[in-house]
Amino acid sequence: MTGTEEPVLLDIRGRAAHITLNRPKALNALNHSMVRRIDEALTAWEHDPAVETVLVTGAGERGLCAGGDIRAVHDDARDGDGSASAAFWRDEYHLNARIARFPKPYVALMDGIVMGGGVGISAHGSVRIVTERSQIAMPETGIGFVPDVGGTRLLGLAPGELGTHLALTGARIGAGDAVLCGLADHYVPSGALRRLVEDLAHMPARDAVARHEQPPPQGESAGRREWIDSCFAAGTVEEILDRLLAHGGPDAKETAETLLTRSPTALKATLAAVRRARRLGSLERVLDQEYRVSCAALSTPDLVEGIRAQVIDKDRNPRWSPATLAEVTDADVERFFAPLGDRELGLAGPGTAPDTAG
Template identity: 80%
Template structure:
């Protein structure tokens, strides 16, 4: 491999029967760019037709994680200084890739070691074989930057037991391997020390055979002991009522969750709750991605996206000035506009039924 190849944002190679994708921006925690999405999609196209490739494996370079999400600095700059078309084009291709991964005809093995957030969840948790380790730290933290969970995340979290997904989506809380398995975002727990041998074995044997001697019982799922207050409080119909129930419940963790919610974008919280509830009814991943595309494009005209990224990523003052500043100021009509049809700009993954079914 030449120096220029080694510096590429995504590395590809085959070893025996396995093809490998390595996200290669370790200094940026392997954050996804539009270019990376295109490169991955192109590779998947080639491997799908290659009879010598039986398994696809995705990992992240460096020691910190698989992928910390999308390149939100680029989104920030486009929303602030551009017309939003670059961000919309990125999401269009990214969401198509998410859907493709979910339907990929060959085993797609996602090694979710270390940090896996936002767009990193999209390129891993839709895969057929999802591996977590003791180092896994997973989150959909979008409400903290004035955004809304996307990349199919609202469907993944909507399918989690009870209201666990609602809690994780609204608070943006990080969770470990046990909770990832409990919530349905992972399938197997493998100690990180065994990953190298596992990946090596995939060159010569089927996934199930390579996994069998290395899969272990995962650490306890911390959320399982909080189901009572989570299910009780997050089943409310509004974010205001969720916060009220959390504060009134009495459990210290519930109070802490309420305090966390009150630091997030009020608009993002309300849109996220609506998106999750609608995702439960929509059913297919493609319909949910179509909905998420509408929501994501709408955030480009919301002041909270630019302000949230500024506060958390650009200036790092951690003091976003949300507009509106309170939940009470976010009207139902303000939420509804995020779900408005896009006309000829629809994502269109679900075909001609999308416009009517997503709007319900």
């Protein structure tokens, strides 16, 4: 490979080490080799006194990262035994936890599209920057999957039920809402990013960001809190839908219609995962739970079907199985949280299995 074909570009400019996700044609989607490369770089830079800041950006004009390489997951779930996907998630979730605990400023430029696994390599960082171009989402229920990469913890910590709304619908949010929901810290206009990157080379991250940040634009979520909080506080997905339809407002009705297009099984597993994540506390315990959920999803028909409909064939017409919420039993949901024995992720250490939170 030549340098420009490397999926992750690494370089050091002054005091800042740069990670550039370099698969612009795939909107910088993460694969296993990219995760390992980033982890190796963080190991080197953590112990390099010349590196004071780490910066992660995406190549191309469209965004930081559209998520994990779900085509590979589709093929593995359909034709393989799921072991390749499980191995990818194991290393990816370890990387997510490492980013959250990284001892130096970890600056993520969340410009453009940031979804799924892209949230995992950015929103756990200590300095998270959004722009007027930012479109952030955890859209997993649309492919028969459940938010992962620590997403159920991030969304569970959002004010009120805003995170529950985002987890179930997969809705995209902009800069103002990302800051409100706790997925980002600072707003910098996209036109100032080049100068920000230059400043990071020769000044502390907090000073460089302070030089360019502006107040974030007003988002939509604050004005929608009342109905989102009241509807999404319900104990079941069915009750959430009932409340949305009874509300009478056009936004609530549109949200109900969106939910009805999502995988019924994924919706119920996602609601349970977010609620449990709130009780689990640490990111490590939540990632342990998400690993159970993700591995369980590999053997469900909806994951293969959802990726087929949205990404492979692009007919946007998934045939979910079961097809309705009423057909998804409590036992179906509980299966996502079943212990994995010696295959547990184990980030939180022995004796701290996620099911101990109830």
